[in-house]
Amino acid sequence: MVGEAIAGRRDEVFLVSKVLPMNASLRGTIAACERSLKRLRTDRIDLYLLHWRGSHDFSETIAAFDTLMRDGKIGQWGVSNLDLQDMEELVGTPGGEGVQTNQLLYNLTRRGIEYDLQPWCRGRGIPIMAYSPIEQGRMLRHPELRRVAERHGATPAQVGLAWLLRQDGVVAIPKASDPAHVRDNRAAADLRLDEQDLADLDRAFPPPRGPRPLEML
Ligand SMILES: NC(=O)c1ccc[n+]([C@@H]2O[C@H](COP(=O)([O-])OP(=O)(O)OC[C@H]3O[C@@H](n4cnc5c(N)ncnc54)[C@H](OP(=O)(O)O)[C@@H]3O)[C@@H](O)[C@H]2O)c1
Structure with a gap:
């Protein structure tokens, strides 16, 4: 539905999507993002968030986000539903200071x-x-x-x-x-x-x- 709504007006939109924790491994995050891009019928997501903390190490998810940014598939990355302790651990992980929102x-x-x-x-x-x-x-x-x-x-x-x-x-x-x-x-x-x-x-x-x-x- 979102893909239909933004067709022909992608530049007017700030597009946010999220990766589910069960997909948030290095390869899983990249594959999930590519599936979303296909469904959204676009070539980039402006902001891509980890939906909540799961069992995958932050380092894997961050490495995937960095790869997706380098490839132009996402503009920025962030997180969702992370409490203080998780945020401290995230920004203490190499690359974690790149987080743009919670x-x-x-x-x-x-x-x-x-x-x-x-x-x-x-x-x-x-x-x-x-x-x-x-x-x-x-x-x-x-x-x-x-x-x-x-x-x-x-x-x-x-x-x-x-x-x-x-x-x-x-x-x-x-x-x-x-x-x-x-x-x-x-x-x-x-x-x-x-x-x-x-x-x-x-x-x-x-x-x-x-x-x-x-x-x-
Ligand atoms: N990160 C997370 O874990 C998470 C969890 C929950 C939600 N979200 C996101 O948060 C966003 C919004 O949250 P939400 O849908 O849960 O709750 P919400 O935005 O607080 O409330 C939406 C409800 O309020 C109604 N509404 C909107 N504007 C209104 C107005 N001016 N006057 C009266 N009623 C109004 C809507 O009705 P109508 O639709 O009829 O206009 C809808 O029933 C969504 O985009 C969702 O993706 C994120």
Whole structure:
């Protein structure tokens, strides 16, 4: 479906895909990427991520990513669902400092990463891609979120996204199949939350007071 959607407009698109951990050996990663390229009917993926940590050594996956970059099949590489300890091990592996992002579950109702993982990534200039940024729609009925949205004449989804996007080094990847939702989400980039909004949201969705295991969906 994505291959069909991007046909004839590949240069307008930033294309991200992931390799499953079970495929993340040296040869397995390269073969998986080539299969994806075929299905996507394109010659390159802009950003290729390790979906989560599996049993293959980081060194093998990194070697595969480097080969794919050298061959022009991917532009950059990153990871997803890696907690602090795994990130430390990754950047301690030769070539591991090439990691360009960590794609993580992050939204108002899932703030655990703010305690340690996010500051660690920020300190190293590694952006976070917030996945399920509106909690798959589940958080949109929250009364405080609705109150803040009403003050701005905005929607709850826009407030949730603006709350993420106001932060340095945070990218949000909402999924929307309804064109009205796509427009709604685009407009979130123009919404500015003020101190009062942020304080109200902190009360309703408190930040972590200690380390928490990484959450995944
Ligand atoms: N790395 C990982 O392990 C991982 C795990 C999960 C997800 N992801 C990625 O994260 C991305 C998004 O996550 P997600 O789909 O789980 O959750 P999400 O983006 O938080 O929520 C998607 C849901 O919200 C609805 N929605 C979108 N915009 C809306 C709006 N403005 N108002 C009301 N409802 C709205 C969508 O409906 P419609 O479709 O009807 O518009 C859809 O039902 C996906 O691209 C996915 O690949 C990554």
